[in-house]
Amino acid sequence: MTLIEKLENDERLSLDEGIALYDLDLFTLGKYANQKRRALHGDKVFFNVNRHINPTNICKDVCKFCAFSAHRKNPNPYTMSHEEILQAVSHSLKEKHITEVHIVSAHNPHTGLEWYLEVFSKIKAKFPSLHVKALTAAEINFLAGEYGLSYDQVIDKMIEHGVDSMPGGGAEIFDEGVREYICKGKVSSQQWLEIHEKWHQRGKESNATMLFGHVEKREHRIDHMLRLRALQDKTHGFNAFIPLVYQRDNNYLHVDDFLSSTEILKTFAISRLMLDNIAHIKAYWATSTINLALVAMEYGADDLDGTIEVESIQSAAGAKSAHGLGLQTILELIHTSGFQAIERDSLYHELKHHTLS
Numbered sequence: 001m002t003l004i005e006k007l008e009n010d011e012r013l014s015l016d017e018g019i020a021l022y023d024l025d026l027f028t029l030g031k032y033a034n035q036k037r038r039a040l041h042g043d044k045v046f047f048n049v050n051r052h053i054n055p056t057n058i059c060k061d062v063c064k065f066c067a068f069s070a071h072r073k074n075p076n077p078y079t080m081s082h083e084e085i086l087q088a089v090s091h092s093l094k095e096k097h098i099t100e101v102h103i104v105s106a107h108n109p110h111t112g113l114e115w116y117l118e119v120f121s122k123i124k125a126k127f128p129s130l131h132v133k134a135l136t137a138a139e140i141n142f143l144a145g146e147y148g149l150s151y152d153q154v155i156d157k158m159i160e161h162g163v164d165s166m167p168g169g170g171a172e173i174f175d176e177g178v179r180e181y182i183c184k185g186k187v188s189s190q191q192w193l194e195i196h197e198k199w200h201q202r203g204k205e206s207n208a209t210m211l212f213g214h215v216e217k218r219e220h221r222i223d224h225m226l227r228l229r230a231l232q233d234k235t236h237g238f239n240a241f242i243p244l245v246y247q248r249d250n251n252y253l254h255v256d257d258f259l260s261s262t263e264i265l266k267t268f269a270i271s272r273l274m275l276d277n278i279a280h281i282k283a284y285w286a287t288s289t290i291n292l293a294l295v296a297m298e299y300g301a302d303d304l305d306g307t308i309e310v311e312s313i314q315s316a317a318g319a320k321s322a323h324g325l326g327l328q329t330i331l332e333l334i335h336t337s338g339f340q341a342i343e344r345d346s347l348y349h350e351l352k353h354h355t356l357s
């Protein structure tokens with residue numbers, strides 16, 4: 001059967017077929033990805049009203065792509081107090097009516113384990129209806145290693161302290177060779193997958209990211225997707241796949257060739273076609289730009305993440321996303337692009353079908 005016949009019949013695609021998808025022209029690829037996206041979600045574009053908080057930038061690991069951690073290129077180390085974090089959450093709840101707080105930190109060896117965990121309990125105690133999405137598998141691996149705990153113990157403590165779901169960060173690229181080059185010493189691919197599997201085994205949900213557009217090759221992206229697809233067949237715990245477009249400023253990777261928009265759109269489309277068992281493909285506008293994220297909605301993606309409000313990780317590396325997007329702006333952009341704006345909660349339950357006022 002040819003690749004086009006397989007696409008026509010909506011058949012599962014192999015590694016080689018995934019790589020071959022890149023050789024199709026953008027419009028052919030887009031046609032099949034869009035068909036699949038429309039079959040799943042019609043003309044809905046999902047987003048949530050959320051706030052990202054990155055409580056510390058002091059990090060034990062040195063990932064070459066990172067401009068956020070306080071190292072030689074970012075000489076302003078900070079660690080927020082719990083009071084500051086609670087104030088930020090409280091402000092966003094009152095002013096923006098957020099439904100989710102997304103908390104991702106660096107791997108700070110000075111704070112102690114309780115600093116990480118107690119803030120979740122405090123948020124839950126004060127704002128019980130707020131969804132806490134926190135701690136990437138990379139952070140869990142760091143906390144387990146630093147404090148002599150097993151992954152099971154860290155995960156159980158997270159749940160005990162009120163974490164509702166896990167974000168998808170730290171996955172980067174699973175290929176061991178690329179990983180060794182871009183983030184040596186950080187959570188391994190196998191460990192990342194093991195941690196998410198354990199999380200899913202507790203009936204909890206998570207996301208999965210892929211950092212692309214640096215030194216990886218197309219086959220590494222497809223391999224990454226297939227490792228996620230295999231785990232999802234077992235656990236069904238991933239809600240969204242999030243291809244993160246690499247931002248190149250202020251870090252140690254020194255990548256000169258920036259990805260073309262065509263390559264980025266192809267990667268969204270291929271994600272939709274390869275990941276037949278993950279419901280949502282998120283075009284995280286902080287790394288793709290909001291305009292390309294909206295175009296990606298025609299190429300397989302269906303989710304924009306959210307309002308974000310304050311963004312530090314990607315903006316440190318050059319993304320123009322530091323101040324988030326207002327709700328009204330997101331709504332207008334979705335509507336003028338010809339889609340229906342669906343405000344969702346963190347687990348993709350639909351909260352509100354917005355019309356333009």
Ligand code: V47
Nearest residue numbers: 065066167168169170171207211244245246247317
């Ligand atoms: O894993 C770091 C990435 C991630 C750069 O689960 C960079 O809903 C681009 O976890 N260029 C953390 N990306 C962010 C994250 C996330 C983001 C949005 C949504 C969700 C979700 C999770 O940020 C890291 C890393 O891959 N990152 N540096 C950079 N230069």
